[in-house]
Amino acid sequence: MxxxxxxxxxxxxxxxxxxxxxxxxxxxxxxxxxxxxxxxxxxxxxxxxxxxxxxxxxxxxxxxxxxxGWWKNGYxxxxxxxxxxxxxxxxxxxxxxxxxxxxxxxxxxxxxxxxxxxxxxxxxxxxxxxxxxxxxxxxxxxxxxxxxxxxxxxxxxxxxxxxxxxxxxxxxxxxxxxxxxxxxxxxxxxxxxxxxxxxxxxxxxxxxxxxxxxxxxxxxxxxxxxxxxxxxxxxxxxxxxxxxxxxxxxxxxxxxxxxxxxxxxxxxxxxxxxxxxxxxxxxxxxxxxxxxxxxxxxxxxxxxxxxxxDITINGDVKAQQGIRFNIFQLNQTYLGKDSTLNIGPKGFTGEKYGGSTYWDTEAYCIPFYMATKDQNVARSLLEYRYNHLQKAIENAEKLGFKNGAALYPMVTMNGEECHNEWEITFEEIHRNGAIAFAIFNYYRYTGDYSYIPEKGLEVLIGIARFWHQRATFSTDKNKYVILGVTGPNEYENNVNNNFYTNYIAKWCINYTLENIDRIESDYASDYTRIMNKAKLSKTELQQWKKVADNMYFPYSEKHNVYLQQDGFLDKELITVADLDKSQRPINQKWSWDRILRSPYIKQADTLQGFYFFEDQFTTEELERHFDFYEPFTVHESSLSPCVHSIQAAKLDRMEQAYTFYLRTSRLDLDDYNHEVEEGLHITSMAGTWMSIVEGFGGMRVKNNSLSFEPKIPKQWEGYSFKVNFRNQILKVNVCQKDTKFELEGDADLDIFVKDKKVRISPNNLVTI
Missing domain, CATH: 2.70.98.40 (Glycoside hydrolase, family 65, N-terminal domain)
Structure with missing residues (x-):
């Protein structure tokens, strides 16, 4: 209960x-x-x-x-x-x-x-x-x-x-x-x-x-x-x-x-x-x-x-209370006034997790701060990582990487790794990808490219070097593989070829190469400065590209899905629906050995890749993967329900999207994981905001413009939210019968609603 x-x-x-x-x-x-x-x-x-x-x-x-009990090199x-x-x-x-x-x-x-x-x-x-x-x-x-x-x-x-x-x-x-x-x-x-x-x-x-x-x-x-x-x-x-x-x-x-x-x-x-x-x-x-x-x-x-x-919800007090609680706690934790600070997973509510910064900031929190504050707050969060680049290079050196490869810490206060569980510290390397993705996401949303030549490219180069060195060439597969990792699903450790990790590694290298080309042609002095500082040669860039072009992704022809990792189908594939309820949550009932051998997924993993890189997959592909993986997902991470809510809404499964939304928004208020006395789940609260704005509101940035696919759960009469998009504040109000858009400011804004272009003029209500 x-x-x-x-x-x-x-x-x-x-x-x-x-x-x-x-x-x-x-x-x-x-x-x-x-x-x-x-x-x-x-x-x-x-x-x-x-x-x-x-x-x-x-x-x-x-x-x-x-x-x-025993010390390992790099600990x-x-x-x-x-x-x-x-x-x-x-x-x-x-x-x-x-x-x-x-x-x-x-x-x-x-x-x-x-x-x-x-x-x-x-x-x-x-x-x-x-x-x-x-x-x-x-x-x-x-x-x-x-x-x-x-x-x-x-x-x-x-x-x-x-x-x-x-x-x-x-x-x-x-x-x-x-x-x-x-x-x-x-x-x-x-x-x-x-x-x-x-x-x-x-x-x-x-x-x-x-x-x-x-x-x-x-x-x-x-x-x-x-x-x-x-x-x-x-x-x-x-x-x-x-x-x-x-x-x-x-x-x-x-x-x-x-x-x-x-x-x-x-x-x-x-x-x-x-x-x-x-x-x-x-x-x-x-x-x-x-x-x-x-x-x-x-x-x-x-x-x-x-x-x-604020996000308003009419006709559902528990849902309204949930979202406001999440927004309130996020603002109590971080307001963007001090660029040396970050968003700790427990904020100021408990001691668990130690450290102040996880990949949660880049994957979940930056979208909330970009849209509800101004872009300087989000830029501060990016600069926080730039300021820690040298420490990330030192972290990688401790593990045997060289030549300026950077591995950002799983948990940090000052840029040094301070997480103590080896299977996470050494293996949960996908965190590097989230830091690169945040740079891309910031530019996509704000249109402010200046961060990348000034600071961001140096971070991307360190990350791309890491992926290049972390990949291994498999003569058996004639592909590059990434061995011995833990994906976002921490209920699998030391697996080979985690789809999400391999995919984000390939993406990071390609994104870095793309930005090097752009900066070479458009920002010559920055290009020279960065190349000299990083000692980057054309030969090294070709080696990176070879890794990205030949990355291996495990795939099942039988199920027509990418596999979470090489051995996923070797597991006894019993869905969560067929798991005895008395066994939940498994992280409190089972031995770690049993969890690692089970098919159960703590949080979005393969689906995390589909969330980040949605426009690189078709809706049919998303549906196939959602139907395959969600039935094995126990959602025992606070970061899980929000991603699934967004994807369920995209797939028009509004009942499921609503259930996931309530779970993410009331995770602490209703103490789903039976651990709220240890503190609140602050960073996942940003995911709750995303599940309304990106899930039900269907907000995306496409072709440099805001785009919406508004939907509404049948339990609600209406909901509204505001976003600050490139210093123009747009209010979106969704009801059962229509959606209203209102713009503050003094210039028109073109948006897309269900793929149709709509021009919004300041202080002029547009109803669709």
Whole structure:
């Protein structure tokens, strides 16, 4: 049974009623972030029940030494840990000396938690009866500011309901923090200094090994019935902890409140000797604005984001809630302000997967950011990889490649590989192809070719060199083969001739050659610079071409499909429909040995190739491959349902497309994979956006123009989305009977709808 305690709502994630079983899942689902930092939805007050504490600072990590039974050449030295950062949200609460703790209260009633996605805040309210029989009403609200992204704000209010009470608020900072997933139980943080003055406190700490210097800060003030109380706190300062105590006699029915501002200044943005003064400057700004002033700015900032990125769905609240949750979390994770950052697969919601960057960014996230932000954000994501090119060359050298061949890491923080499972680290090399594909996809969508001569071609050359060296000539087949790989389907390791890997290798080489020719003829000075830098000769280019022209693809004449890999038909081909439901998910029920011998596919693999290179195959070919592979697919990767939803929509299988859409959009809300307490699946959320825009909307870029094939599930009355295409904003509104197009801007735009050319003029509604 999937979880179903989240209330359906168009704009909010809502939990009603307190259940200790749901606490860890809710900590993930109600997470908040602002691109620069984020935190799980841990309670401000203490909680002695099972909980997973997590606060995270973008770009700050720890290289946890690899833990393996035996070492292999080329093994990554470390697994980069997304660091649990010093906590600033804590507010201990005492009522007549007894700690408020929802795990030990006599009674908790009217518990309600809301993540308001429209305005970007998290709230919680409840009535609690403590062991001392005092009944209190609590209302808390917090958010991480988008405008001043080093700060967050908390408003925490208590009203005694059945008697007068002495209430103490104890806001604190704590740098005695550990990671749940530490390999060796190393200490990740070294606290350097704890200081405080008046109602402000600061903890300066640095990370071990990586030496990121941070200052965690807070400022608090207290109120009775909305009026400020000039209450001088008592202070408790320890080696890695500092707290203030505000004690107040509160009459029954009165409301005692604390406003707390807190956050991080980091030496990624400031001089490390001036982190405290930078924190003070931020607190001066927030004090002037106050909690409500900062909240108004937050609402305005989110309104601007939603204006461009919202997708509306009429007539299906669960589908609407799902897509908005996905768009909201993507924007909480990455806003494109800092080109040294990327989109981690768990964002700011958990520690699993370590590292900040996977091929998910290039394959799934870039289309979302290109269409809902401007092209500079997508270009930053491409430049991130260009800036890591030298490290990618070093990664390849460690594995024995030479001459500038580049292998981008499976998982990285700084360009170095930091993934520890050999079958993925050494074998899941198709990731290189996704990075090249993103360059192609960016140019196709934005029309901005300048990136390729300036930076992109150097990346493509490193990748093409890798594929040339990674292929082996088989005299038996008289073709080039690629041996010992893991495709996107991680339920097969160390296979030969994975169709998707071979196909993308061939494509990468051809695409690189095509761009070398174009740059030679149109960008002579760039051409000379790049050729000299890369020491690329005509002979080497001919050798590449030979590999691309003679690449082997396993094919079954019997089934008339490309085979996922050479040995796929040797498996016992029992479809998922015939698999006992009690055996699912197989990754939690079966041994790895059994999974590897099974025909079951974790995510789109051969079909991933059909998704990327759709226009190189006919619809009939897609249909054949979809019908062959989807019945063996268990969709136990978060990246799977979205690709299948897009392809089902293309094949006019709307019921299937809709089912896959719901699965991708509500993957975390309904906890399909029974693991949401570890954090959310952020990067696959971009796939949910694609399943509406590219799946149901049928949006493609063909012949330099936008093209649409709009379809609509029967469960919906209508849906709409906006895309920014080459600095022109097009709104698409699809109903059961027609599709409307509206253009913002001042120039006409030609688009294609079901292959017919349509001219859209600004502010002039076109109905088709």
């Amino acid at each position: 999937n979880q179903d305690y989240i209330q359906p709502n168009n704009w909010s994630i809502i939990e009603e009623g307190f259940n200790t079983e749901n606490v860890k899942s809710s900590e993930s689902l109600f997470s908040i972030g602002n691109g620069a930092m984020g935190q799980r939805a841990n309670f401000e007050e203490q909680y002695s029940g099972p909980t997973f504490q997590g606060s995270y600072i973008a770009g700050v990590y720890y290289p946890d030494k690899t833990r393996v 990554p030295e470390y697994f980069a840990k997304v660091l649990n950062a010093p906590s600033w949200i804590g507010i201990n609460v005492f009522v007549n000396g007894e700690a408020l703790d929802l795990f030990t209260c006599k009674k908790v009633e009217n518990f309600r938690r809301e993540l308001n996605m429209k305005e970007g805040w998290l709230s919680r309210s409840f009535l609690a009866t403590l062991q001392n029989n005092i009944e209190i009403e609590v209302k808390a609200k917090r958010f991480l500011s988008l405008d001043i992204d080093e700060v967050g704000a908390i408003q925490y209010q208590i009203t005694p309901k059945n008697s007068n009470a002495e209430i103490t608020f104890q806001p604190y900072l704590d740098s005695g923090i550990t990671n749940e997933d530490s390999n060796w139980d190393d200490k990740f943080w070294d606290t350097k200094n704890v200081s405080h003055e008046k109602n402000q406190a600061f903890i300066e700490a640095k990370t071990m090994k990586t030496n990121f210097h941070t200052c965690t800060f807070m400022e608090s003030s207290v109120f009775i019935n909305g009026e400020a109380v000039s209450n001088q706190p008592t202070t408790n300062s320890q080696v890695n902890y500092v707290s203030f105590s505000y004690k107040q006699a509160v009459s029954k029915g009165e409301t005692y409140a604390i406003h707390k501002f807190g956050g991080y200044t980091v030496d990624r943005n400031h001089d490390k000797a001036k982190l405290v003064s930078a924190a003070k400057a931020i607190l001066e700004k927030t004090s002037k604005l106050g909690f409500n002033g900062l909240l108004e700015m937050q609402k305005h900032a989110w309104a601007n984001i939603w204006n461009m990125s």
